[in-house]
Amino acid sequence: MTVRTNRGERRPSGPPGPPDPAVGTPEQFVADFFASFTRDVLGEEDVETVHDRYHTEDVVEVVDGNRLDRDRLVAHLRPVRRNLGDFSFDVHEAVRSGNRVAARFTVHGVVRGNPIDTEIAMFGEFTEDGRLRRSHQFTRTLTAAQD
Incomplete structure (x- = not known):
C-alpha cells in the first residue's frame, strides 16, 4: 500500500488527528x-x-537504540518542518493485535532538495483513539540525502 503526498497538499476534510485504529486494515x-x-x-x-494530537503525554519511542521522550520528539519535529519537502510512505506489511501494531514500511522524502529513502520496522502500542504510546523502530537508510 502506497500513500503519496507532498508538502503543498492540503489535509483531507474532517477533523485533524490520527485515524481510528479499529477501522480498515493494519496497513x-x-x-x-x-x-x-x-x-x-x-x-x-x-x-x-x-505532536500531542498524535502521541500520548508519556510517549516513548526507541529508534535504533535511542530513547526519545516527548521533549526530544518535539525538538526533532522543528527541523523536519524546515527541511522536508515531498514525502510518501510504502507500507509493505502490517499486523495488528489489540492495541499493538507491527509494520514494515519505507519512507521516501526530499530533504533540502535531495531524495532520501529509509526502511523502517516498527513495533508500536496505540491508544483506542489512535495515538502512539510506545514504539521501537529499527531503520535502514536506502538512499541518503546529499548536503
Whole structure:
C-alpha cells in the first residue's frame, strides 16, 4: 500500500488527528497515521500541538537504540518542518493485535532538495483513539540525502 503526498497538499476534510485504529486494515492505519501526522507537522500549527494530537503525554519511542521522550520528539519535529519537502510512505506489511501494531514500511522524502529513502520496522502500542504510546523502530537508510 502506497500513500503519496507532498508538502503543498492540503489535509483531507474532517477533523485533524490520527485515524481510528479499529477501522480498515493494519496497513491502512499505519499509512494514514504517518501520512496525516507528517502533513500536520508540515502545516502552520504549532509542532507541540500537532505532536500531542498524535502521541500520548508519556510517549516513548526507541529508534535504533535511542530513547526519545516527548521533549526530544518535539525538538526533532522543528527541523523536519524546515527541511522536508515531498514525502510518501510504502507500507509493505502490517499486523495488528489489540492495541499493538507491527509494520514494515519505507519512507521516501526530499530533504533540502535531495531524495532520501529509509526502511523502517516498527513495533508500536496505540491508544483506542489512535495515538502512539510506545514504539521501537529499527531503520535502514536506502538512499541518503546529499548536503
